[in-house]
Amino acid sequence: xxxVYINNDQNTVEVGNTVILIETVIKAGLNFEGICExxxxxxxxxxxxxxxxxxxxYRNCDAxxxxxxxxxxxxxxxxxxxxxxxxxGDVVISLEQAVAQSQEYNHSFLRxxxxxxxxxxxxxxxxxxxxxxxxxxxxxxxxxxMAAVNLSRDLERT
Numbered sequence: 001x002x003x004v005y006i007n008n009d010q011n012t013v014e015v016g017n018t019v020i021l022i023e024t025v026i027k028a029g030l031n032f033e034g035i036c037e038x039x040x041x042x043x044x045x046x047x048x049x050x051x052x053x054x055x056x057x058y059r060n061c062d063a064x065x066x067x068x069x070x071x072x073x074x075x076x077x078x079x080x081x082x083x084x085x086x087x088x089g090d091v092v093i094s095l096e097q098a099v100a101q102s103q104e105y106n107h108s109f110l111r112x113x114x115x116x117x118x119x120x121x122x123x124x125x126x127x128x129x130x131x132x133x134x135x136x137x138x139x140x141x142x143x144x145x146m147a148a149v150n151l152s153r154d155l156e157r158t
Contacts, residue, residue, distance in 0.1 A: 002027055003040040003085060010047040013095035021110060021149075025117045028148040032141065033125055038085035041124065043117060044092045051094040066097040067116040069123035091120030111151045118145040 004023050008015055022043055030039065046054075048064035056062045058070075071089040093116050102112035122138055129135035146152045 001038040001085070002030065003038070005040070005042040007042065007044040009050065010045050010095055012047045013045075013099055015045060015095065018110070018113060021114055022117055024149050025114045025145060025151075026121055029118055029121045029125075029141075029145045032144060032148070035086075035125075039088050040085045041088045041121070042090045043120075044090060045095050046092055048094050048096040051092060051097070054092060064094055064097060066094055066101060067120045068092045069120045071124045071126075073124075073126075088121075088124045091117060091124065093117070093120070111146070114149060114151045115142060115146060118142045121145075 002023065004019075004026055006019055006022060026041060030036075051068065052062065052064040054068055055065045058068070059065075069089060069091050072087045073089065093113070095113075098112045098116055099109055102109045105112070119138075119142055122141055127134070127138050127141065129138045143152060
């Protein structure tokens with residue numbers, strides 16, 4: 001069982017009904033990672049100004065970004081409570097950045113949003129892209145998730 005909480009904390013981009021997309025991407029990612037226990041994850045939509053503030057506060061980078069992930073399983077304070085879902089953490093997405101990047105990469109907003117959710121989820125699961133090897137591994141996992149939910153780049157071109 002996957003509990004997904006979606007918070008729309010912006011008013012610059014119309015989100016429509018993205019709940020099914022978000023849940024489908026998360027479930028596909030968890031499936032590929034072999035995670036079948038109950039989990040909770042939150043996804044928040046922000047504008048560029050709000051995500052820039054978080055990026056500055058948590059990453060010392062004073063610029064907007066597309067996605068940030070805040071894992072609840074990092075560090076020595078992580079505590080798993082028997083009988084309760086595993087709380088993975090929070091994925092925060094700038095919808096303004098998602099729109100701009102979908103236009104820049106010439107694909108749909110939904111593909112970009114799905115990709116950012118997959119990317120954020122993988123960060124929550126401990127993946128990173130600090131080295132070229134890590135970047136390639138993470139990209140492969142992202143594209144595998146995207147293909148599973150029919151949002152691969154190849155499908156958009158046909």
